[in-house]
Amino acid sequence: MKVIVQQAAFDAGALVNTFTAAQAGMGAIVTFQGVVRGDGGLARMEIEHYPGMTERALTAIATEAAQRWSLGNVLVIHRHGSLAPGEVIMMVATAAPHRADAFAAADFLMDYLKSRAPFWKKEYAADGAAENATWVAAKDADEAALARWQGAGNV
Amino acid sequence: MKVIVQQAAFDAGALVNTFTAAQAGMGAIVTFQGVVRGDGGLARMEIEHYPGMTERALTAIATEAAQRWSLGNVLVIHRHGSLAPGEVIMMVATAAPHRADAFAAADFLMDYLKSRAPFWKKEYAADGAAENATWVAAKDADEAALARWQGAGNV
Amino acid sequence: MMIDVLYFAWVRERIGLPRERVTTEAATVADLVAELIQREDRYAAAFAEVTALRVAVDQVLTGFDAPLSGAREVAFFPPMTGG
């Protein structure tokens, strides 16, 4: 299990290949990448996080996934700082003997990461003015999504 | 939408990066990779397919996914011929504005690809003897999995 | 009419060839299977458990009751195991 929090861009494809090559006996690899959308004239976003707690929270979520499903490995990488539209914000990867576990675990990781890992996004419009920047509001749907996982997996 | 059927190995990471970079306004990229497992002393597998129908079936499945969910793009690549344990058999990638659609579409693609695209696997043990090679049997669970998608998405 | 008949995986192995051109007046896939079974034991062996087989007419999955009128290509194979 690996959890990485960094400001720098990462090569998602290279990470995926390394992750896949490191598995033994895993028939299924699922990845999710979150990408900055340029909707509504977004120029860039700033991602703030809580150093220390971020790594703890991501590790706890990954550990929970590994307890619920039969997984060979889990990778979580999440950026912070300034990101432009089209940039990859984060990625999760799961390896499992069977595809249902790999899919469910990746889906679970995303739902929990969104609502339980301490990241906050601030969006800057094209004029870049700080006074026009707005914090992204959490969606009720994101919190509601967690209820899907009550009793899911080997719990 | 892109469907590729080939014998040669492919660079999954490079394909993922190209796929991700080509999207506009898509916030979510999901990939699934199927990998040859070396269970029970498997030395290699041979994947037979039905040239012509394979591409048609994969295109039909990808088109169905694009009709059911709000997707920006779909990629399906599947190998045939001889593959050793650890080799990547196939990959699907989906791009969507939102993660729920990207996950559901990838999951759907895999279920349908497994039971509706004309590929057949034959497994060879370490001795490599053709008379000991066995065709992989379809699982009842794979057929049953299709029922999950009754009415799922925008249908 | 002339139809290309294709066999895949263990159906191909049991019959011993990947494809052949068949002259037939069969109205449906099931009629064609009945004709093939009459030919030789290897066909009978391949089609012994027809419920275990899948069929495609002109590269589209269909049922054994599908009509063959106008069909150019019929393929028989076991359930798929891709992915």
Place this chain on the structure above:
Amino acid sequence: MMIDVLYFAWVRERIGLPRERVTTEAATVADLVAELIQREDRYAAAFAEVTALRVAVDQVLTGFDAPLSGAREVAFFPPMTGG
């Protein structure tokens, strides 16, 4: 006792600083919030809608009724929006 109090996102912006060391005898997170609100308007503004906030004690998410006994670090922030 001395506790490091951290603020993130718009909570940080309203209060105007990312962290501070606070001397308090508050028994719970809610008691600490009540003390902070007394200090200055900017705290009152930040904690006006306490139900819209999340709290972590020693880097673990918890509720506002959580005890502070032995705590070294308390953080206040809006609901997370990662991913």
